[in-house]
Amino acid sequence: MFLKVQLPWNVIIPAENLDAKGLMLQRAITVRLMENFATRKATKDLGYFLAVTTLESIGEGRVRQHTGDVLFPVVFSCITFKLFRGDVLEGVVHKVLKHGVFLRCGPVENIYLSCLKMPDYKYVTGENPVFLNDKLSKIEKDVAIRFMVIGTKWLEVEREFQALVSLEGDYLGPIS
Amino acid sequence: MSGEEEENAAELKIGDEFLKAKCLMNCEVALILEHKYEQLQQMSEDPMNQVSQVFEKSLQYVKRFSRYKNPDAVRQVREILSRYQLAEFELCVLGNLCPETVEEAIAMVPSIKTKGRAHDDEAIEKMLNDLSLIKKFE
Numbered sequence: 630m631f632l633k634v635q636l637p638w639n640v641i642i643p644a645e646n647l648d649a650k651g652l653m654l655q656r657a658i659t660v661r662l663m664e665n666f667a668t669r670k671a672t673k674d675l676g677y678f679l680a681v682t683t684l685e686s687i688g689e690g691r692v693r694q695h696t697g698d699v700l701f702p703v704v705f706s707c708i709t710f711k712l713f714r715g716d717v718l719e720g721v722v723h724k725v726l727k728h729g730v731f732l733r734c735g736p737v738e739n740i741y742l743s744c745l746k747m748p749d750y751k752y753v754t755g756e757n758p759v760f761l762n763d764k765l766s767k768i769e770k771d772v773a774i775r776f777m778v779i780g781t782k783w784l785e786v787e788r789e790f791q792a793l794v795s796l797e798g799d800y801l802g803p804i805s
Numbered sequence: 806m807s808g809e810e811e812e813n814a815a816e817l818k819i820g821d822e823f824l825k826a827k828c829l830m831n832c833e834v835a836l837i838l839e840h841k842y843e844q845l846q847q848m849s850e851d852p853m854n855q856v857s858q859v860f861e862k863s864l865q866y867v868k869r870f871s872r873y874k875n876p877d878a879v880r881q882v883r884e885i886l887s888r889y890q891l892a893e894f895e896l897c898v899l900g901n902l903c904p905e906t907v908e909e910a911i912a913m914v915p916s917i918k919t920k921g922r923a924h925d926d927e928a929i930e931k932m933l934n935d936l937s938l939i940k941k942f943e
Contacts, residue, residue, distance in 0.1 A: 717898060736863050
């Protein structure tokens with residue numbers, strides 16, 4: 630699910646970027662905030678960081694001793710994407726393996742649908758392996774699938790989420 | 806997550822901080838990201854180099870999975886769904902998946918039928934009809 634979140638952060642502007650003209654300072658703060666935001670990539674609580682939408686306020690700058698850099702507390706709104714257990718989403722298959730398929734959904738690449746969670750589908754080997762069920766519904770590379778999230782895991786080192794999803798339930802499966 | 810109860814969006818147990826957070830439908834995110842991308846295009850010749858991977862993947866995703874493209878239609882979808890006392894989360898799941906039948910809607914968002922909530926099948930049916938009308942006239 631995509632979320633709109635308001636966050637307070639601190640932005641540090643190096644002394645050499647400080648300018649007597651206030652306009653340039655505001656620009657420097659915005660640019661630095663965007664950079665920090667993109668590098669942060671994701672957090673466990675809020676999910677993936679997509680884009681800053683508005684810079685709501687810039688507080689009083691505080692000079693840091695020794696370096697002379699200035700730290701500005703800012704408040705901004707942004708869009709994030711987080712996977713919730715129980716959420717029904719749509720994603721695209723990007724890898725078909727014997728024991729299940731990997732899907733992509735929004736910024737998340739590692740979404741695993743195990744063959745145990747789609748019991749009516751059987752693996753069919755070949756140059757382009759697929760999963761097929763009795764009704765000839767086909768799960769293959771680049772097919773869009775509606776699934777339910779059954780578990781998520783945060784990887785601190787990679788700053789990424791992994792998720793396990795299922796097709797057990799009504800109205801889940803490949804979509805045209 | 807606070808408390809012992811496990812997170813489960815199907816029962817609308819997703820933590821207070823997120824129940825209050827504003828959720829966005831795919832089509833709304835598409836409008837915002839496309840606008841951002843256009844702004845970048847005006848400032849640089851190679852905008853794809855300016856955006857993060859997270860941005861790029863998300864933009865591709867919402868372009869493919871948006872049910873409504875026209876900005877007016879997107880606004881109307883939120884307006885119509887807002888009349889039905891839905892949680893933000895429920896509203897967005899319905900707007901994203903556009904279920905065709907009452908049964909499908911309840912399967913996608915089981916919490917709309919839980920006890921104490923005023924959604925009978927008739928109200929849900931009307932809501933889905935309103936949604937499909939927007940799609941038809943887009």
